[in-house]
Each structure stands twice: as C-alpha cells, then as structure tokens.
Amino acid sequence: MRKGISLISLLVVCGLWSMPKAVHAQALIPHTLQLDAARLERQGLALAQEAAQLGQFQQYELALPRARLASQLAPLNDKVWFLLGGLQLQAKNYDAAIASLNRAKTINPKNADVLFAIGSANFQQKKYQAAIENYQAGLKLKPNEADSLFDLGNAYYMVGRLSDAIAQYDKAVAQDKxxxxxxxxxxxxxxxxxxxxxxxxxxxxxxxxxxxxxxxxxxxxxxxxxxxxxxxxxxxxxxxxxxxxxxxxxxxxxxxxxxxxxxxxxxxxxxxxxxxxxxxxxxxxxxxxxxx
Missing domain, CATH: 1.25.40.10 (Tetratricopeptide repeat domain)
Known part of the structure; x- marks a missing residue:
C-alpha cells in the first residue's frame, strides 16, 4: 500500500529532525527533540497556500495531499480545515469533506463559510433538510450572501417549498441585481x-x-x-x-x-x-x- 508522507518524513526533509550524536567515545546520549510548533504551523500554512493554488486549477490529486498534511501541521487553524474540506467537496468526497468542515466548525463556530460548505455537501448528498439547516445557520451570521441565499432557495425547491424558494431567490436578487x-x-x-x-x-x-x-x-x-x-x-x-x-x-x-x-x-x-x-x-x- 502507498502511504502519504508522514510528519517525521517532512521534518527530516525540512531539517527539523536531528539524529542522536555521539559524544567522544561514550555511548549515545538520548536526545529529546524540541518541535517548534510555530514553525510547523508556518510550514502548514505554506502547504495550504500551495494546495489552494493547485485547487484553483482543479489539480485535486496534487492539492489534496498538501492540504491533508497542512491540517496535520496546523491542526488548530480552521482555515486549513476549511480548505481541505473544500477540496474534498470539489473532488466529490462528501463524507470526508463534511468531517473536515466539522473540524473547522469546532475550531471556529462563527465561520459562516464553513456552514455554507457543509450545506453544499448535504445538498450534493440529497440531504436537503440538513442543507437547509446549515444554509440557515450560515445566513444568520452572514445574511446578505447572494450565493447562499440562492443555495437555500434551491434546497427549498428540492423539498417542494416553492414559495420559500422564490422568497430566497428574490432576496438573492435584492443583494445582486x-x-x-x-x-x-x-x-x-x-x-x-x-x-x-x-x-x-x-x-x-x-x-x-x-x-x-x-x-x-x-x-x-x-x-x-x-x-x-x-x-x-x-x-x-x-x-x-x-x-x-x-x-x-x-x-x-x-x-x-x-x-x-x-x-x-x-x-x-x-x-x-x-x-x-x-x-x-x-x-x-x-x-x-x-x-x-
């Protein structure tokens, strides 16, 4: 089986992993590695930026491994998890996308874009009621997003709530003529x-x-x-x-x-x-x- 690059491998490549050194003729002395969390996070953000650029050109096979590794290096950054979830969503890996997006949501519950993305994944899975709930939650935080008003209208359309759908479409047009x-x-x-x-x-x-x-x-x-x-x-x-x-x-x-x-x-x-x-x-x- 093929495994993705491990954290240890990356540390070796980046020069962050040092081998134990012998002191004169004595036995090897145990060496305690001090990981620089801030440096790892910077590397994670740099990888995330690369992944985002690749994603813009729909090169998901190259973007996804970088984004996954970025999420390991910067596990408390909601934007990195949002990026990973977005790429997984574009690659139609909906369950993985929702898992990543939920990590982003846990870190930052006030990120409306994460809620909109979860709603989109729900919609693609034909889970329209869940999509409605996530779009509504996102719109409470960012009520004037024309795209998301439109998406909520589509979800209402799919469950037969046609008057509600039209109301959301009208709101979208009110934001963007x-x-x-x-x-x-x-x-x-x-x-x-x-x-x-x-x-x-x-x-x-x-x-x-x-x-x-x-x-x-x-x-x-x-x-x-x-x-x-x-x-x-x-x-x-x-x-x-x-x-x-x-x-x-x-x-x-x-x-x-x-x-x-x-x-x-x-x-x-x-x-x-x-x-x-x-x-x-x-x-x-x-x-x-x-x-x-």
Whole structure:
C-alpha cells in the first residue's frame, strides 16, 4: 500500500529532525527533540497556500495531499480545515469533506463559510433538510450572501417549498441585481405552476443581464415555441445550444432543477429537425459552466 508522507518524513526533509550524536567515545546520549510548533504551523500554512493554488486549477490529486498534511501541521487553524474540506467537496468526497468542515466548525463556530460548505455537501448528498439547516445557520451570521441565499432557495425547491424558494431567490436578487441564476430559477417554478407568461418574463430578464447565459435562453426558446412563436423559439434555441451544448442533455437539465413540465416540452423541442441540425454542428467542449 502507498502511504502519504508522514510528519517525521517532512521534518527530516525540512531539517527539523536531528539524529542522536555521539559524544567522544561514550555511548549515545538520548536526545529529546524540541518541535517548534510555530514553525510547523508556518510550514502548514505554506502547504495550504500551495494546495489552494493547485485547487484553483482543479489539480485535486496534487492539492489534496498538501492540504491533508497542512491540517496535520496546523491542526488548530480552521482555515486549513476549511480548505481541505473544500477540496474534498470539489473532488466529490462528501463524507470526508463534511468531517473536515466539522473540524473547522469546532475550531471556529462563527465561520459562516464553513456552514455554507457543509450545506453544499448535504445538498450534493440529497440531504436537503440538513442543507437547509446549515444554509440557515450560515445566513444568520452572514445574511446578505447572494450565493447562499440562492443555495437555500434551491434546497427549498428540492423539498417542494416553492414559495420559500422564490422568497430566497428574490432576496438573492435584492443583494445582486445581476444575479440571473436566481431570476432563472423563479422562471422554472413559474413554468411548472403553469404561469408560462411569468416564466417568459423572468427568462427574458435573465438573458438581458447575460446574453451568453445558455440556460434561460434555451428555456425561453422552448416556452416561446410551445406558445406558438415558433420562428423566434427556434432561433433562440439554436443560439443557446451553440453557446453550451450540454443543455441538450436531459440529465444535465434535471441537475439544473428543470421540472417535469419544462423537460417534457424541451424533449419535444430538441427533436425538431432544425435543432437536431444545430446539435450536429455543436463544438466538442462546452462553452460555459453550470449555473444552478
């Protein structure tokens, strides 16, 4: 089996571990190692910084060992545990992420970002009630975080609390007028509730904010086509799929919280000859990231 670098190994490399020395011809005298805790913590923080930089480039295989070692060298630093938990979360190792994040929470219960990250891990595990509780706890500490208000709205959405979801999306937009994902998701709820005109207005508003936002553009295209505005619907649909062809994947749409009514209409839309022709010309790599 392969083991990660041990603390002793690191100390040897860094010159912190000294071997016993002989004094003249006498027997070896036992040597008591005095570890410099402050120096070890500085080394841990330096490793954490390296891990964070690697994580920015999604090099998790390189980042995670550094972050784990950093947590051993600086075990009382909540930011190091938060970094480790965040990297584990990005690597989809949710149980390990929650364990690391809980260590950070124990050290600093007032770190709202840790609570938000635990909520995100809960959400990914489909533990939506736990996600709601952690998002709510974080928002008590940082009530104006648009991203976390949006995340709480998504958790409410998943448990069917649609009015609560809309309320959180509205709060997110109140904090950031250009936060189109929240506007988009209100449109998703409107459409499932049969209020197509309201959904169209939301998606039009989202596209006005970001003309390269493929999700509201495709949703708008489907809604317009289904209502009878076929030419505009087809044109917008072609544009959306050129921007990000992942939205032609129904499973991807489900991940982005598209409901059954919109999915059914979208599947019909994607089968249209013009849309099929547009998909055949799609690029091999997506142009933008998932928003929900």
């Amino acid at each position: 250009k936060f189109w994902p929240a506007i988009n998701n209100i449109g998703l709820i409107n459409y499932e509730q049969g209020n197509v005109d309201a959904a169209i207005k939301r998606w039009q508003a989202a596209v006005t904010i970001d003309k390269q936002a493929a999700e509201p553009l495709l949703a708008l295209a489907v809604a317009l086509y289904t209502k009878g505005d076929r030419q505009q619907g087809l044109t917008l649909g072609e544009t959306a799929l050129r921007i990000d062809p992942r939205y032609a994947d129904v499973d991807f749409l489900k991940e982005n919280l598209w409901g059954s009514r919109l999915l059914a209409d979208t599947q019909k839309f994607l089968e249209l000859p013009r849309i099929q022709a547009a998909l055949e010309q799609r690029p091999t790599a997506p142009a933008s990231r998932q928003q929900n």
